[in-house]
Amino acid sequence: MNDNALRTIEAQIREQICAYCESNNVPGFVVGVYHAREQVIVAHGTANVATGAPMLEDTGFLFGSVTKVLTTTLVLQQVERGLLNLDTPVVKYLPEFTLAEPGAAEKILVRHLISHTNGIDADLFFPDGKGRDALKIYVERLAGSCGALFEPGEQLSYSNGGMIVAGRLLEVVTGTPFPDLLERNVFAPVGMTTSSTSAERAILRSTAVGHFPDPETMAAKPTDMFMLPDTWGPAGGTPIGTVSDLLAFGRTHLTGGVSPSGTRVLSAESTSLMQQVSHDMATPNVPPMGLGWVRYPFGDTTVLAMSGASPGGVSILCVVPEHDLVFTAYGNTGSAIMLHDQILQRLLREHLAVQIPTLIDEFEPDVDLAPYVGTYRSNQLRIDVTVVDGQLEERMSYEPADESQRQIFTAFAGGMTSAPPQRYVPIRPGLFAPAGYPLDAFDGYLRLLLVSYHDVRRGRARFRNGGGRLTRRV
Structure with a gap:
């Protein structure tokens, strides 16, 4: 794709965003595309309807669960340094990790935490906690509150709890609080210069807030809660940054773990391991899982992806290694996920010439319910x-x-x-x-x-x- 083609993408995406946001009450949207050494960023609308602040190309937003790929990157870094082993039980490093079901925690390996195969029944477990002890508080409260859904490795279930336990595990083996570790080992070497993990820092620059539809008028109203508690940091509760930052992170995973500035963030072997299938449920609605990444098959092309919900907003990061492409976006209402999907498919079909087959051919009416x-x-x-x-x-x-x-x-x-x-x-x-x-x-x-x-x-x-x-x- 040459520079002219990329500018064509920019114009098409801008038009698409304007039409979607107007017809679906999405106040603001920002998107970035990197391909073959060129990138474009498009911003539209309003970052916060309460203030009227515009959505800009460098407006920050909550990453949400896109953070899970960052957390997984941190885990693989510690595996490379010999502080963790993927096939060792978590309790060897974190003896205080227990679940309400006796013996369940002892079966969970480090690998299970980042492949969403751990079975921890804590997807909506929201213990409040702030500051340096937030993840310690989370693990302590798991013991009396959450059991197991299945035997580790038996099934695949998207796991906020697994990622948060992984965050606490990182703190214990490195002796560094998770926010500091994220800034030191990912933000800095990748070149994510506008990223942080605190509302106090985000308020110093342009930052979007989420919105929900008013039940009576359906107009967008700003969220009453900017971010989830600090206990949810490693799963996506607190990291904030820009489209440029996520493009830089995605490019790092395109190039075998080397950041755009040339800094080695992760080994080529670890980067590849994250992208390989670790578990497959063999059903169309649950794409195969790597480590951190979800592997979406679009015909013969694999899109490594993770989306992230925050209070009233939704982000996405997609990496397409076969075509040297990164796509990332944020919209400040939940319905923006539809626009994410439309832009991704447009990029694949029209600009990469990827053939996307029909996933579901027909309905079968005579199924025993x-x-x-x-x-x-x-x-x-x-x-x-x-x-x-x-x-x-x-x-x-x-x-x-x-x-x-x-x-x-x-x-x-x-x-x-x-x-x-x-x-x-x-x-x-x-x-x-x-x-x-x-x-x-x-x-x-x-x-x-x-x-x-x-x-x-x-x-x-x-x-x-x-x-x-x-x-x-x-």
């Missing part, structure tokens, strides 16, 4: 599945463990504690699509909207997987 009916639970989340008019109907609700958890979750979710009932139609046994969506909606990133059921025993599924997250039948 009985094995999937029941109640499924994970930490503070309940999903009731019934059959209505020949379709599955799911009712999802959040059941807080205490008042502190309720306050944090409801602020993170914009005041919602339950979702409207959702109908699903069968694609094949064990795989369902939300009713009303065209089949081609699932060809891209939004394949995560599909729901699958797993491990059917005696006519009853044991697990439900939605958005990469498992719940277990109760």
